[in-house]
Amino acid sequence: xxxxxxxxxxxxxxxxxxxxxxxxxxxxxxxxxxxxxxxxxxxxxxxxxxxxxxxxxxxxxxxxxxxxxxxxxxxxxxxxxxxxxxxxxxxxxxxxxxxxxxxxxxxxxxxxxxxxxxxxxxxxxxxxxxxxxxxxxxxxxxxxxxxxxxxxxxxxxxxxxxxxxxxxxxxxxxxxxxxxxxxxxxxxxxxxxxxxxxxxxxxxxxxxxxxxxxxxxxxxxxxxxxxxxxxxxxxxxxxxxxxxxxxxxxxxxxxxxxxxxxxxxxxxxxxxxxxxxxxxxxxxxxxxxxxxxxxxxxxxxxxxxxxxxxxxxxxxxxxxxxxxxxxxxxxxxxxxxxxxxxxxxxxxxxxxxxxxxxxxxxxxxxxxxxxxxxxxxxxxxxxxxxxxxxxx
Amino acid sequence: xxxxxxxxxxxxxxxxxxxxxxxxxxxxxxxxxxxxxxxxxxxxxxxxxxxxxxxxxxxxxxxxxxxxxxxxxxxxxxxxxxxxxxxxxxxxxxxxxxxxxxxxxxxxxxxxxxxxxxxxxxxxxxxxxxxxxxxxxxxxxxxxxxxxxxxxxxxxxxxxxxxxxxxxxxxxxxxxxxxxxxxxxxxxxxxxxxxxxxxxxxxxxxxxxxxxxxxxxxxxxxxxxxxxxxxxxxxxxxxxxxxxxxxxxxxxxxxxxxxxxxxxxxxxxxxxxxxxxxxx
Numbered sequence: 001x002x003x004x005x006x007x008x009x010x011x012x013x014x015x016x017x018x019x020x021x022x023x024x025x026x027x028x029x030x031x032x033x034x035x036x037x038x039x040x041x042x043x044x045x046x047x048x049x050x051x052x053x054x055x056x057x058x059x060x061x062x063x064x065x066x067x068x069x070x071x072x073x074x075x076x077x078x079x080x081x082x083x084x085x086x087x088x089x090x091x092x093x094x095x096x097x098x099x100x101x102x103x104x105x106x107x108x109x110x111x112x113x114x115x116x117x118x119x120x121x122x123x124x125x126x127x128x129x130x131x132x133x134x135x136x137x138x139x140x141x142x143x144x145x146x147x148x149x150x151x152x153x154x155x156x157x158x159x160x161x162x163x164x165x166x167x168x169x170x171x172x173x174x175x176x177x178x179x180x181x182x183x184x185x186x187x188x189x190x191x192x193x194x195x196x197x198x199x200x201x202x203x204x205x206x207x208x209x210x211x212x213x214x215x216x217x218x219x220x221x222x223x224x225x226x227x228x229x230x231x232x233x234x235x236x237x238x239x240x241x242x243x244x245x246x247x248x249x250x251x252x253x254x255x256x257x258x259x260x261x262x263x264x265x266x267x268x269x270x271x272x273x274x275x276x277x278x279x280x281x282x283x284x285x286x287x288x289x290x291x292x293x294x295x296x297x298x299x300x301x302x303x304x305x306x307x308x309x310x311x312x313x314x315x316x317x318x319x320x321x322x323x324x325x326x327x328x329x330x331x332x333x334x335x336x337x338x339x340x341x342x343x344x345x346x347x348x349x350x351x352x353x354x355x356x357x358x359x360x361x362x363x364x365x366x367x368x369x370x371x372x373x374x375x376x377x378x379x380x381x382x383x384x385x386x387x388x389x390x391x392x
Numbered sequence: 393x394x395x396x397x398x399x400x401x402x403x404x405x406x407x408x409x410x411x412x413x414x415x416x417x418x419x420x421x422x423x424x425x426x427x428x429x430x431x432x433x434x435x436x437x438x439x440x441x442x443x444x445x446x447x448x449x450x451x452x453x454x455x456x457x458x459x460x461x462x463x464x465x466x467x468x469x470x471x472x473x474x475x476x477x478x479x480x481x482x483x484x485x486x487x488x489x490x491x492x493x494x495x496x497x498x499x500x501x502x503x504x505x506x507x508x509x510x511x512x513x514x515x516x517x518x519x520x521x522x523x524x525x526x527x528x529x530x531x532x533x534x535x536x537x538x539x540x541x542x543x544x545x546x547x548x549x550x551x552x553x554x555x556x557x558x559x560x561x562x563x564x565x566x567x568x569x570x571x572x573x574x575x576x577x578x579x580x581x582x583x584x585x586x587x588x589x590x591x592x593x594x595x596x597x598x599x600x601x602x603x604x605x606x607x608x609x610x611x612x613x614x615x616x617x618x619x620x621x622x623x624x625x626x627x628x629x630x631x632x633x634x635x636x637x638x639x640x641x642x643x644x645x646x647x648x649x650x651x652x653x654x655x656x657x658x659x660x661x662x663x664x665x666x667x668x669x670x671x672x
Contacts, residue, residue, distance in 0.1 A: 019562050023417065032413045042406040046413055050561035052424060052568035208466050216473070 005065055009048065012061040016048045023047055053378075201225050231262035233297060233342065235276065237307030238267045245350035248376055249306060252348070256304075264297065270311040271331030271365075272338060273322055290334060294341045302388045303338060303345035309365040309373070310351065316364050335368050346384040347373040353380075393442055401430065401437040402572075402579045410567040411438060420524055420546035422561070425569030427551065428614030435505035435547040444545065445502045449491040451512045457519030460490040460506075461529050461538075483533050492523060496540040504544045510553040517560040525563060572615060574601065584619055591632040596622060599635055599645045603652070606661060613651035621650040 006021045024047045033039035041062060049058045206221035213219075234256055236249060256263055266276040266288065275287040314321035316331045339345055347365065349356070353375040356362045366373045372387060374380040395411045397403040403411070411434070414421035423431045439446035449460055469486045472479060479485045495502045509517060523529050527540035548564065550556065572580060574597065581593060600621070604612045613621075624647045635645050644665050652658045 015558070017562050023419065027413055027417055030416050032416050033409060038405070039409055042409045043413055045406075046410040046565045046567055050422070050556075050564065050566040055568065204467065208470070211470060218470070218474070 008065045009061050020048050231301045232260045233301045233303050234265040235305045236267050239269050241310045248350050271315050272334045273327045301342050303342035305347045308351045309362045311361045313360050344388050348376050349373050350376045395438050398437045398441040414565050418543045420564045422548045422564040422566045424550050428616035429569045431549040439503040447491045447495040448505045450507045453511050455512045457516050460492045462490050463488045464533050495544045501542040502544040504546045506548045509548050510550040517556050595632045595635040609657050610654050617651045624650050
């Protein structure tokens with residue numbers, strides 16, 4: 001019972017577990033939802049999906065399973081009763097209803113099974129077979145009082161498109177591009193609380209232990225408060241091909257600023273060379289030697305590079321390859337230095353992941369950063385953050 | 393026991409179903425959604441509608457799971473011992489009951505609200521797994537086991553600041569409160585301002601949904617902001633015409649500060665309005 005549905009969800013990469021499936025069945029037995037497909041949809045979603053980011057995937061899978069039922073010939077035996085019951089919809093006014101033959105529920109189901117078996121190939125119009133249009137009680141866009149709608153758009157008598165077909169949760173899906181809210185949430189996973197600074201908080205457990213050791217004489221212990229102790233260095237590629245990604249960089253940047261107390265940011269163009277800058281308006285005047293940075297910030301900083309890594313391979317691999325100035329050492333050498341100084345590092349690339357393999361320079365940088373290149377989708381950032389928060 | 397919405401709370405069918413499933417199957421219900429969509433209010437309304445007592449547990453970043461069960465007030469005991477108070481001999485005098493203990497002890501079924509669970513430490517939900525599953529816990533200091541007389545109905549809200557562990561999620565029902573569409577919003581407003589003039593409401597909703605469409609806002613106004621704004625409009629007795637200027641030009645709606653609480657947002661909005669006016 002409904003096992004196929006469950007397996008279908010699983011195959012659509014929804015993280016559903018057996019326990020949740022059993023709860024679903026328990027609820028059906030208890031009569032939590034009435035036998036209408038809408039309520040079943042809501043109940044199944046409440047029960048099986050635990051993250052709004054998966055709502056859209058669930059909607060699609062639900063719709064697919066729905067459509068699936070009509071497409072496989074000879075499936076009549078497997079049609080679960082709940083489904084058929086749930087599919088039943090009464091669309092027309094009482095007069096119209098009276099005009100058409102009423103089959104009654106059991107008869108309707110029986111007919112449906114029979115016709116599913118009889119039907120060969122696609123059918124449209126007419127009044128007997130399942131297909132689109134026509135006045136047979138089966139199939140969609142039909143005008144039969146006890147019609148059963150299976151997938152597709154309905155004739156529009158009432159709420160034509162089902163909830164899951166609207167796909168209202170599409171923008172909550174974590175494999176699509178982000179908004180500021182999403183980024184902040186992703187970055188929050190990098191929080192690591194630590195006690196640093198002045199001792200201002202009463203350490204109760206410590207006090208009790210110390211007092212006990214002191215044979216009952218009070219011995220107050222203080223300790224520093226907890227703060228987010230993560231330190232981040234952010235290197236952002238600006239100009240040139242990055243112009244296309246300005247919005248996402250801004251969002252990511254502002255989310256980082258809001259989230260991390262210790263955040264240092266620097267700009268570079270295409271690849272990091274011997275100097276970077278902090279203020280784009282004064283990029284030619286006030287440049288900061290990278291070697292200073294290497295000495296200034298300790299290995300406890302996390303390194304995030306944000307760039308599309310799209311350039312000529314010469315700009316990475318050859319001395320004097322930079323398009324802006326004469327660099328005595330290749331960009332690759334500088335990149336390796338950064339990675340050595342801050343082993344906990346990630347490269348975020350706003351280019352869509354499927355394009356990476358078509359750009360030679362992306363491949364080179366991907367190799368230099370040891371495969372730690374992630375797309376700037378929510379899932380990509382989460383992956384990067386998980387990697388960064390691991391101990392190195 | 394069925395929850396059908398209440399006088400002051402408009403619930404969509406999917407939310408009703410989630411609540412009733414949680415009531416029926418006695419599973420905790422995890423609620424997420426944009427701020428201001430009534431997550432916390434839900435528990436209060438359900439408790440009110442079903443006539444159950446409500447126990448609220450507001451979570452902070454420093455909250456520990458243990459605090460919901462009980463706390464051993466060692467400092468008081470230490471102080472009393474130094475003063476030679478007789479109560480010191482019984483450790484039970486220094487056990488302070490937490491929210492869950494109180495709910496477990498309640499004579500009739502209760503509702504427990506665990507508000508903003510994501511504010512707590514990442515291990516917090518895991519520490520409550522067994523307690524929420526079995527509805528019992530052990531008090532180490534007094535060697536007793538506390539069991540719930542009636543399994544309380546548990547509501548948990550989250551703002552998504554931290555991911556909750558899978559083991560915890562599997563034990564919960566989940567519902568995401570979507571931002572209400574125009575129809576639902578109309579019903580919500582009707583519930584809160586029954587006598588509101590149709591014309592004013594229509595204009596106000598128009599302005600509100602347009603405002604939500606403004607690109608680049610840091611914080612979009614939500615239901616609670618709309619209700620606040622309407623309250624102000626009614627209090628100031630502002631006519632519906634004032635929300636839209638007569639010559640068809642775009643204006644900054646009166647008291648917009650109630651909906652845009654961020655200075656930058658307000659600034660951005662005013663600039664956009666200014667630009668729109670110049671284009672006409």
